[in-house]
Amino acid sequence: MQAYKGMFFCDVDGTILPRGQREVSPAFFSLVRKAHEMGYLFCISSGRFHRSLLPLFEEVQDLVVFSASNGCKILYKQEHLIPNHGIDSLTARTITETLQNWKAIPLLSGDKAMHLPLASQETQRAKVYLAKGYTKWFSSFEEVDDQVLQITAVVLGEKDGLVAQARTLWGDSYHVVTTGPDIFDICPTSKGDSLVSIREYFGIDREHTFAFGDEENDLPMLRAAGKGYLMGDAHDGVKAHQFELCHDLVETISAILSL
Structure with missing residues (x-):
């Protein structure tokens, strides 16, 4: 080397x-x-x-x-x-469903593909990554057949409050960091x-x-x-x-x- x-x-x-x-x-x-x-x-x-x-x-x-x-x-x-590095399946499911309950869109970065909830298809239609052939849609988390590496939350409203809630729930085990004006990441490293x-x-x-x-x-x-x-x-x-x-x-x- x-x-x-x-x-x-x-x-x-x-x-x-x-x-x-x-x-x-x-x-x-x-x-x-x-x-x-x-x-x-x-x-x-x-x-x-x-x-x-x-x-x-x-x-x-x-x-x-x-x-x-x-x-x-x-x-x-x-x-x-x-x-x-990845998020265990049970925790990934909990994070995904919690973000959806908060009216945020969870983008799951997997080992093989990027996974988005079917319900977000209309709001995310203009995103560049949808045209690249590596995006899969799911209606429930059970359809995600991949190792989940990190989860990105796309926030359609006020972000800071959701970041604070996410840190309260998962900050002891995961890094919760803002990465743009309307997004934050939940990551195991x-x-x-x-x-x-x-x-x-x-x-x-x-x-x-x-x-x-x-x-x-x-x-x-x-x-x-x-x-x-x-x-x-x-x-x-x-x-x-x-x-x-x-x-x-x-x-x-x-x-x-x-x-």
Whole structure:
């Protein structure tokens, strides 16, 4: 196995893809290749379901580690690097049914597919992931024939109250973190835990790891890294944690590589 000098852990939405950007820039792909030639590895760390994440980085898919579903599924060179983290079936069913009772939409990220309740078909019709061929519908939880890795709640009304309730019910055993204006994730692991597992797998010291993110679910990753950066467009609630701000991802990483 190749020995690496260091590693960059980068969130996707809001970080690699700032301000609603849909496609990864050629400059980022060039940076990944340059870093790899210099002995540095990238980890693409996202709350996204893995089959919606990997196609974005097809150009460099064999040069990076993918940490999908907030670290529940970690892939390297199209193979599992670390065993999946998942939610046991009974708990997954309870969370799913509770969210539905709260009038939120549970999106279940599984090992094989993304699972949505049939009742949400109309409200979710415009979502991009529905057209990708990896979404399955269920009318009851018993129809979900998959390992559930994490559950994302899409909130159609006020979010903060539901996040607080979710933390009261499941916060002792699961990470409950906001990942966008109207969504929060319930996850058995975190981006921070996955950073530690990945750097230990490759034998990289903490001081040689760098993390970049913009949302609450990125904070454990920023804390676990030797150096954590918040993107300049992060909202004030996240900026209150006082990490150094990064206004240009490619420029900042290029500067680190030049040291």
